Amino acid sequence: MVVTLIGAGPGDPDLITLKAVKALKKADVIIYDRLANEQILEHAPENVKLIYVGKKAGEHYKKQAEINQIIVDNAKKYDNVIRLKGGDPFVFGRGGEEILELINNNIDFNVIPGVTSAIGAPTSLNLPVTHRAVATSFTVVTGHEDPTKIDKQVHWDYTADTLIILMGIGNIKSNTEEIMKYRDPDTPACVIESGTLPEENVIFGNLGNIAEKEIHTPAILVIGDVINVYKKIYNFKNQKLSE
Numbered sequence: 069m070v071v072t073l074i075g076a077g078p079g080d081p082d083l084i085t086l087k088a089v090k091a092l093k094k095a096d097v098i099i100y101d102r103l104a105n106e107q108i109l110e111h112a113p114e115n116v117k118l119i120y121v122g123k124k125a126g127e128h129y130k131k132q133a134e135i136n137q138i139i140v141d142n143a144k145k146y147d148n149v150i151r152l153k154g155g156d157p158f159v160f161g162r163g164g165e166e167i168l169e170l171i172n173n174n175i176d177f178n179v180i181p182g183v184t185s186a187i188g189a190p191t192s193l194n195l196p197v198t199h200r201a202v203a204t205s206f207t208v209v210t211g212h213e214d215p216t217k218i219d220k221q222v223h224w225d226y227t228a229d230t231l232i233i234l235m236g237i238g239n240i241k242s243n244t245e246e247i248m249k250y251r252d253p254d255t256p257a258c259v260i261e262s263g264t265l266p267e268e269n270v271i272f273g274n275l276g277n278i279a280e281k282e283i284h285t286p287a288i289l290v291i292g293d294v295i296n297v298y299k300k301i302y303n304f305k306n307q308k309l310s311e
């Protein structure tokens with residue numbers, strides 16, 4: 069028995085690694101999330117057991133403890149258990165918690181990295197998260213810190229040139245208000261909706277007004293001067309498209 073945590077990538081099913089495809093071909097069971105593209109399941113054998121543990125409208129949302137138990141129970145019964153997660157398993161994916169639970173149960177595991185939406189979504193749109201003379205650093209941060217946490221770790225005073233915020237659309241107004249304590253409201257910002265998927269969309273604005281836009285999830289918020297570089301690239305590509 070071995071559990072392999074696999075990063076499914078940001079959405080486009082072609083953005084999975086070859087190593088992940090090889091592991092999927094040997095799967096007995098696949099336990100998968102909402103943001104893992106279901107087309108990826110086609111790499112698995114026909115008789116694979118599929119267990120969906122994501123959120124669907126009107127259905128009970130499985131708590132992390134329940135998911136951990138499902139992984140452990142299946143690992144005790146099957147040789148090759150795959151835990152398939154959107155993006156990268158260790159970027160806001162609770163992959164570390166699942167591994168610690170496997171260690172508690174003396175179950176072996178492997179981890180196969182995935183293309184995280186934090187970088188994969190901007191890059192696939194041709195948005196460079198670093199750019200010589202414009203941005204030498206980036207920070208990826210949650211926009212939805214666990215509300216039950218007593219000692220908050222997100223203070224929004226990050227000094228990196230580019231800020232990339234995941235899970236931040238629900239709190240976009242309060243988060244951007246906090247960020248404006250440290251950055252100018254005119255700082256360029258954009259939202260990437262459904263990055264790498266057919267319904268992919270980008271919304272431009274600035275720190276002061278991006279919260280007023282109509283935004284559909286999943287989405288990430290990117291803040292920083294790299295967006296001025298991206299606007300040139302975006303205009304070139306759109307001219308090309310309209311030719």
Ligand SMILES: C[S@@+](CC[C@H](N)C(=O)[O-])C[C@H]1O[C@@H](n2cnc3c(N)ncnc32)[C@H](O)[C@@H]1O
Pocket residue numbers: 077078079103153154155156157158159160161183184185186189233234235236260261262263264265286287288
């Ligand atoms: C629980 S986190 C998981 C992140 C994932 N492990 C990763 O590396 O991309 C979910 C958040 O990722 C972002 N996200 C995931 N897929 C996305 C996509 N295709 N386009 C835009 N944002 C995405 C959204 O901010 C969403 O709220």
